[in-house]
Amino acid sequence: MSFVELDSLVKLPASAKRFDFWWANDDVKTTIHAQSKAWQDAGYVAEPNLRGKRVTFRRIEK
Numbered sequence: 001m002s003f004v005e006l007d008s009l010v011k012l013p014a015s016a017k018r019f020d021f022w023w024a025n026d027d028v029k030t031t032i033h034a035q036s037k038a039w040q041d042a043g044y045v046a047e048p049n050l051r052g053k054r055v056t057f058r059r060i061e062k
Contacts, residue, residue, distance in 0.1 A: 003053045023048040023055060 003017055016022045016035075023046040026036040039046055044057040 001055055001057070003055070006055065017053070018050065020048055020050060 003012060006012060013022075022035070024033070024036060025040060025045045026033055028037050028040045031037055036046075039057060040060070043059055045060050047056040047058060049055070
């Protein structure tokens with residue numbers, strides 16, 4: 001999904017477009033990052049490509 005596509009659904013903060021760590025797949029039990037918890041609770045991990053201005057969400061097995 002491109003950042004433009006994602007931005008049309010939810011407004012991405014500037015840090016999401018500049019820093020890989022914003023897309024970290026933190027431990028859902030201890031993270032304070034709502035975005036990481038949200039995509040992992042939905043069954044995905046995020047794989048950002050800042051240079052390409054895209055993020056891939058891959059299904060994880062629970």
